[in-house]
Amino acid sequence: MLKVILSVLFLAVITTAIGYQQLQATINTPLMVTNNTQFEVKRGTGFNKLCKQWQANNWVDSCWRYQIIAKLDPTLTDLKAGLYVLSNTSVISNIKKINQGQQVSFSFTIIEGQALRDVLAAIKNTTNLKNDLNIEQLSQQILSSDIHLEGWLFPDTYHYHNNDTASSVLKRAAQKMQQTLDDAWQQRAQNLPYNSAYEVLIMASIIEKETGLASERPLIASAFVNRLNTNMRLQTDPTVIYGLGENFDGDIKRKDLRDYTPYNTYRIKGLPPTPIAMPSKAAILAAVNPPHSEYVYFVAKGDGSHQFSTTLKQHNAAVKTYILNKKN
Structure with missing residues (x-):
């Protein structure tokens, strides 16, 4: 009797050992795909359907072993729809990626x-x-x-x-x-010519388009604020260009500056009715906290920067230098 019991126990141990080895082999079996293969898990896809799809693609040889593992670990059956990148790691690690929703x-x-x-x-x-x-x-x-x-x-x-x-x-x-x-509006300086945060957005968009040099945004903002505070027109080309829309051929003409549009700041007073572009945070902050200056004029130097002036005489001289290429 003792021999029978020992034989049964021995057989059970051997069977368990073999089962454990097979389980470990299954857990470590790689998914037979090329690395970075995209695969879409459609909404409503269950564990069995997923495995059958992979089997049809010859990525796994059979499904029953993985179905047993899923019985032991039910969390594996929680599949999240989406597009995933599969890799040549284990089948189980790829399934866990889908469990965790690690989409592309x-x-x-x-x-x-x-x-x-x-x-x-x-x-x-x-x-x-x-x-x-x-x-x-x-x-x-x-x-x-x-x-x-x-x-x-x-x-x-x-x-x-x-x-x-x-x-x-x-x-x-x-x-x-x-x-x-909203945050910028709460931090705005005093005595600015804006009636609302929306006007800040409009101004920031003009600042953004007026210069491609980030360091100049504050001075551009200061000059524009000075113009508005002294009832000067903004007279800025980017608003004119925006108002022309698809009619703009890449070159502003004198006629464009004379013709009326709601965005022609050579003709209208104050700000145009809407922003003209998507402004950066830096442009918004420049609009609400411009540095103090006496500048009201600026002209492009041709290298991306501007020459700033406080008087019309200085500005005209800068125009001759940088636009008309005439030295004083």
């Missing part, structure tokens, strides 16, 4: 100074993103308001997953701009 991440970048039409053209051509934008009701869709969307999308890189919507990305950009603008 894509990105969309809004560039400082980019106009709304350019943002919309770029997002329309962005891969793995559903274009659900309603152009006729865009402001309502993104801002829940009738305010023109120009200026309201914060320049940054936004990450998203496969089949996310374009509106969800732009809403995040709008929320970030709103928060940035």
